[in-house]
Amino acid sequence: MGGVRGLLPAAGGVRLAALPDPGVPIGAQVRVRMLRAPVNPADLLSLEGRYAFPVDACAPLGAEGVGAVEAVGPRVRDLKPGALVLPLDRGNWCTHRLVERSALIAVPPGMEPATAAMMRINPATAQLLLNASGASRGEVLLQNAAGSAVARWVRLLAERRGVELIDIVRRPDPALPRALVDGPELPSAVAALARDRPVRAALDCVAGGATARLAACLAAEGRVIVFGHLSGEPIAIASQALTGRQITLRGFSLRPAEAALGQEGVHRLFDGIWRLAEEGLPPLPVGPVLPMTEAAHALALARQGAGGRVQFDLSAE
Ligand SMILES: NC(=O)c1ccc[n+]([C@@H]2O[C@H](COP(=O)([O-])OP(=O)(O)OC[C@H]3O[C@@H](n4cnc5c(N)ncnc54)[C@H](OP(=O)(O)O)[C@@H]3O)[C@@H](O)[C@H]2O)c1
Structure with a gap:
C-alpha cells in the first residue's frame, strides 16, 4: 500500500x-x-x-x-x-x-x-510533574515505577533541582540498586532513608494499592500526584489517611498541564528541554x-x- x-x-x-x-x-x-x-x-x-x-x-x-x-x-x-x-x-x-x-x-x-x-512526552511530563510536586531543594520526593522512561527524566531533573529522590520499584532492578521494593514495609524503609526530613510529595503512576503505600510514607499534608494507571486497579486508600494526616491526592496529565501554560509557555518548556539535552540525556x-x-x-x-x-x-x- x-x-x-x-x-x-x-x-x-x-x-x-x-x-x-x-x-x-x-x-x-x-x-x-x-x-x-x-x-x-x-x-x-x-x-x-x-x-x-x-x-x-x-x-x-x-x-x-x-x-x-x-x-x-x-x-x-x-x-x-x-x-x-x-x-x-x-x-x-x-x-x-x-x-x-x-x-x-x-x-x-x-x-x-x-x-x-x-522527546515529545516524557521530558515535559517529568518537568511539569516536578513543578506540581512542589518539592524544592533539600526536600525528599518519592516516585514509583522508577525504571520507567518518565522516572529517568524525573531523576535527571530532580538532581538538577537539588531534590532528593527516593526510587521505588515493584521488583528488584539491577539498574537501580538503591531503589526500594514496594510492599507493606515501604513506609519504614522510606523513613530510614529520609531520616528526619519530612517527605512531602510522591509521584504515582501505578495506582491501586501502591497509592495507599505512598500516602503512608508522607508527612502530614503531603501530596500524592497520580499520573498513570500501570496496575490497572482503582486507587485504594484509607479515608483516614486523607482526614487524619490531611494528605491530598491530585491527578496530573500532560496536555491539560500544557494547556494551562499556553502556547508560548509550551515552546519555552521545550527550549528548556533542548538546553538540558545539550548537557546529556538519560538512557x-x-x-x-x-x-x-x-x-x-x-x-x-x-x-x-x-x-x-x-x-x-x-x-x-
Ligand atoms: N499523565 C501523563 O500525562 C503521562 C505522561 C507520560 C507517561 N505517563 C504514564 O507514566 C507511566 C510510565 O510511562 P513510561 O512511558 O515512562 O513507562 P515505561 O518506560 O514503559 O516503563 C514502565 C515501567 O513501569 C513498571 N511497571 C509496569 N507495570 C507496573 C505495575 N503494575 N506496578 C509497578 N510498576 C509497573 C515497569 O517495571 P518493570 O521494569 O518491573 O517491568 C517499567 O519500569 C505510564 O503509566 C504512563 O501512562 C503519564
Missing part, C-alpha cells in the same frame, strides 16, 4: 488505512513526513479503552512521533525542508501530516530521529523498530515491555 496511510483504532487493535493526502501547506501550515513514533503506555491504554481521554476512531493513533519538514506555507520562515519537528498533538502513527507551525517543536540539529521521537533505549504493516506484532512487543521502546518506522513500506 503506497500513498498517505496511518494506523487507526480497530476493535481493540489497529488497522493500517489509506488516508486522504493532507495537501499543500497554506498560511502558517507545515507538511510533515513522519519518520519514527514510539509505542507508549498511553497508546496501549487508548487501544484498550482505558485511557483518560476519548480516542477518535477516525484519526491515526500515536501520542508522539518525529517527522521531517516536507514543505512550508508562505508564513513559515524559520523551518526548512528536511528539518526534524515534533508535532505537539496526537495522531502521529501516519506517513504525512499537515500541522500549524505553532503546534510543532523544532528539534535541534544533530539529534537522531530515534531519540527525537521520544533512552530503543527496542524493536517495525513498519506499520507489522503493527499487531509491534503492539504485542510493547505490551511485553522488554528491551527498550518499541518504535514504528513510519517511512517503511
Whole structure:
C-alpha cells in the first residue's frame, strides 16, 4: 500500500488505512513526513479503552512521533525542508501530516530521529510533574515505577533541582540498586532513608494499592500526584489517611498541564528541554523498530515491555 496511510483504532487493535493526502501547506501550515513514533503506555491504554481521554476512531493513533519538514506555507520562515519537528498533538502513527507551525517543536540539529521521537512526552511530563510536586531543594520526593522512561527524566531533573529522590520499584532492578521494593514495609524503609526530613510529595503512576503505600510514607499534608494507571486497579486508600494526616491526592496529565501554560509557555518548556539535552540525556533505549504493516506484532512487543521502546518506522513500506 503506497500513498498517505496511518494506523487507526480497530476493535481493540489497529488497522493500517489509506488516508486522504493532507495537501499543500497554506498560511502558517507545515507538511510533515513522519519518520519514527514510539509505542507508549498511553497508546496501549487508548487501544484498550482505558485511557483518560476519548480516542477518535477516525484519526491515526500515536501520542508522539518525529517527522521531517516536507514543505512550508508562505508564513513559515524559520523551518526548512528536511528539518526534524515534533508535532505537539496526537495522531502521529501516519506517513504525512499537515500541522500549524505553532503546534510543532523544532528539534535541534544533530539529534537522531530515534531519540527525537521520544522527546515529545516524557521530558515535559517529568518537568511539569516536578513543578506540581512542589518539592524544592533539600526536600525528599518519592516516585514509583522508577525504571520507567518518565522516572529517568524525573531523576535527571530532580538532581538538577537539588531534590532528593527516593526510587521505588515493584521488583528488584539491577539498574537501580538503591531503589526500594514496594510492599507493606515501604513506609519504614522510606523513613530510614529520609531520616528526619519530612517527605512531602510522591509521584504515582501505578495506582491501586501502591497509592495507599505512598500516602503512608508522607508527612502530614503531603501530596500524592497520580499520573498513570500501570496496575490497572482503582486507587485504594484509607479515608483516614486523607482526614487524619490531611494528605491530598491530585491527578496530573500532560496536555491539560500544557494547556494551562499556553502556547508560548509550551515552546519555552521545550527550549528548556533542548538546553538540558545539550548537557546529556538519560538512557533512552530503543527496542524493536517495525513498519506499520507489522503493527499487531509491534503492539504485542510493547505490551511485553522488554528491551527498550518499541518504535514504528513510519517511512517503511
Ligand atoms: N499523565 C501523563 O500525562 C503521562 C505522561 C507520560 C507517561 N505517563 C504514564 O507514566 C507511566 C510510565 O510511562 P513510561 O512511558 O515512562 O513507562 P515505561 O518506560 O514503559 O516503563 C514502565 C515501567 O513501569 C513498571 N511497571 C509496569 N507495570 C507496573 C505495575 N503494575 N506496578 C509497578 N510498576 C509497573 C515497569 O517495571 P518493570 O521494569 O518491573 O517491568 C517499567 O519500569 C505510564 O503509566 C504512563 O501512562 C503519564
